Amino acid sequence: MDLNLTAAEKQFRDELRAWLESNVPKDWNEWREKPLEESFSYLRAWQRKLYEGGWAAVSWPKEYGGRSATLMEQSIFWEEMARVEAPPMANSLGLGLIGPTIIAYGTEEQKARFIPKILSAEEIWCQGFSEPNAGSDLASLQTEARLEGDHYIVNGQKVWTSYGWIGSWCELVVRTDPTVAKHKGLSVLLIDMKSPGVEVRPLRQMTGESEFNEIFFRDVRVPAKNILGKVNDGWNVAVSTLMYERGSYGARLHLLFKRNINRLIELSHTFHNNGLPAAKDALTRQKLAQCYAEIEIMRWNQLRAFSRITATGVPGPEGSIQKIFWSELNQRVQQIAQEMFGAYGQLLAGDKFAVDNGIWSYGYLRTRGNTIEAGTSEVQRNIIGHFVLGLPRSY
Numbered sequence: 001m002d003l004n005l006t007a008a009e010k011q012f013r014d015e016l017r018a019w020l021e022s023n024v025p026k027d028w029n030e031w032r033e034k035p036l037e038e039s040f041s042y043l044r045a046w047q048r049k050l051y052e053g054g055w056a057a058v059s060w061p062k063e064y065g066g067r068s069a070t071l072m073e074q075s076i077f078w079e080e081m082a083r084v085e086a087p088p089m090a091n092s093l094g095l096g097l098i099g100p101t102i103i104a105y106g107t108e109e110q111k112a113r114f115i116p117k118i119l120s121a122e123e124i125w126c127q128g129f130s131e132p133n134a135g136s137d138l139a140s141l142q143t144e145a146r147l148e149g150d151h152y153i154v155n156g157q158k159v160w161t162s163y164g165w166i167g168s169w170c171e172l173v174v175r176t177d178p179t180v181a182k183h184k185g186l187s188v189l190l191i192d193m194k195s196p197g198v199e200v201r202p203l204r205q206m207t208g209e210s211e212f213n214e215i216f217f218r219d220v221r222v223p224a225k226n227i228l229g230k231v232n233d234g235w236n237v238a239v240s241t242l243m244y245e246r247g248s249y250g251a252r253l254h255l256l257f258k259r260n261i262n263r264l265i266e267l268s269h270t271f272h273n274n275g276l277p278a279a280k281d282a283l284t285r286q287k288l289a290q291c292y293a294e295i296e297i298m299r300w301n302q303l304r305a306f307s308r309i310t311a312t313g314v315p316g317p318e319g320s321i322q323k324i325f326w327s328e329l330n331q332r333v334q335q336i337a338q339e340m341f342g343a344y345g346q347l348l349a350g351d352k353f354a355v356d357n358g359i360w361s362y363g364y365l366r367t368r369g370n371t372i373e374a375g376t377s378e379v380q381r382n383i384i385g386h387f388v389l390g391l392p393r394s395y
C-alpha cells in the first residue's frame with residue numbers, strides 16, 4: 001500500500017482545494033438549526049453548485065457526469081470536503097447508492113433520464129427497502145407488483161424510508177413472483193413519488209426530526225419500463241445498492257469523527273468532573289485516547305479497503321468491518337461527551353447553556369440509529385462470520 005500522492009493526485013487535490021476555497025459556503029452552522037425543509041433547500045443549492053463545478057460525484061464515470069476518480073482521489077475528495085467543513089450534499093442516497101446502481105443495471109434510456117437530475121439535486125431519491133416485517137431479513141418483503149399490460153400495479157407498505165418526505169423518486173424493492181423461493185421473486189422498480197396512490201407519512205424520531213417515513217402504496221401504476229435490471233433479479237440489484245451503502249460511508253465519516261474527538265479534547269480542559277478538569281480525570285483521558293486511536297484505525301482500514309479494491313476490482317469484507325467499526329465507535333465518542341458534560345450535554349439547540357448549541361445532545365440520540373441503519377451490527381457480524389470466516393449461515 002503506497003500512500004504517497006502521485007503527481008496526478010496532487011493536481012486533483014490542488015484543483016479541488018482552489019475550487020472549495022472560493023465556493024464553499026461559510027454559514028452552514030447557522031442553517032443546520034433551521035427546520036429540516038429550509039436547511040434542505042440550502043443543501044440542494046450547495047449540491048447544485050458542486051454539480052456545476054463538476055464535483056458532485058467524483059467517483060462516477062466521466063460519461064455520466066463524474067470524474068472517474070480513483071479510490072485515492074475519492075479519499076482526497078472527502079478529506080478536503082471535511083477539512084473546509086463543507087455542508088453535506090442533499091441527494092446523498094441518489095449520489096452514494098442509487099445513482100451507482102442505475103449506472104450498473106439501468107438501460108441507456110433510464111441512465112439518460114435519471115442520472116443528470118440526481119447529480120444536480122433536481123430530483124431527490126429515497127430507498128424503499130425495509131418493511132414492517134422485513135428489515136434484516138429483507139428478502140421476506142411483501143410489497144407486491146403485479147404486471148397488467150404495460151404497467152405494474154403496486155400494493156404494500158415500506159417503513160424507515162429516509163428522505164421519503166422530500167423524495168421525488170424511490171428505488172423500490174417489490175415481489176413480482178410470490179410462487180418461487182423468497183430471494184428469487186423480487187424486482188426493483190423506479191417509482192415516481194408523485195404517482196396517485198403513494199402516501200407518505202412522517203415518523204418522528206427521538207431527535208425530534210422526522211428524517212424518515214412510512215410509505216403506503218395503493219394500486220400505484222408504474223410503467224413496466226421502470227424496472228431496474230431484470231424481472232425477478234431484484235435481489236442482486238438490491239444487494240448492489242447495499243454494498244455501495246456499506247462501503248462508501250467510512251471515507252466520509254473519518255474526518256467528521258476526528259473533528260469531534262479534537263473538540264472533545266479541547267473541551268476536556270474546561271469541563272469539570274468532581275472539581276477537576278475532565279482532562280485530569282484518569283478514566284476520561286483513557287477513553288479519549290482510546291477513541292483517538294480507533295479513529296486512526298478507521299482511516300487505515302478505509303485506505304486498506306481502497307487499496308484492495310484498486311488491486312482486485314471488487315469490494316471485500318471491509319465494507320461490513322468498517323460499518324460495524326464506525327457505527328459503534330461513533331456511539332462510544334458520543335457516550336464520552338455525555339459523561340464529560342453531565343446535564344449540560346442533554347440540552348438542546350437554542351438553550352443558552354447547551355454545549356456547542358446542542359450538537360452533542362443531537363449526536364448522542366442520532367448515533368443510536370447508526371448500528372441499525374444500513375444493516376445492523378449483528379447482521380454485519382453474520383456476513384463476516386459466513387463470508388470471511390467460513391462459519392455456517394445464521395439462518
Ligand SMILES: Cc1cc2nc3c(=O)[nH]c(=O)nc-3n(C[C@H](O)[C@H](O)[C@H](O)COP(=O)(O)OP(=O)(O)OC[C@H]3O[C@@H](n4cnc5c(N)ncnc54)[C@H](O)[C@@H]3O)c2cc1C
Pocket residue numbers: 126127128129130131132133134135136137159160161162163212369370372373374375376377378379382394395
Ligand atoms: C436511521 C435509519 C435510517 C434508515 N433508512 C432506511 C431507508 O432509507 N430505507 C430503508 O429501506 N430502510 C431504512 N432503515 C431501516 C433499516 O435498514 C432497518 O432498520 C434494519 O435493516 C433492521 O431491520 P429492522 O428494523 O426490521 O430490525 P429487525 O431485522 O427486526 O432486527 C431486530 C433485531 O434482531 C437482530 N437480528 C435480526 N436478524 C438477525 C440474525 N439473523 N442474526 C442475529 N441478529 C439478528 C437485529 O440485529 C436487531 O437487533 C433505516 C434505519 C435507521 C435506523
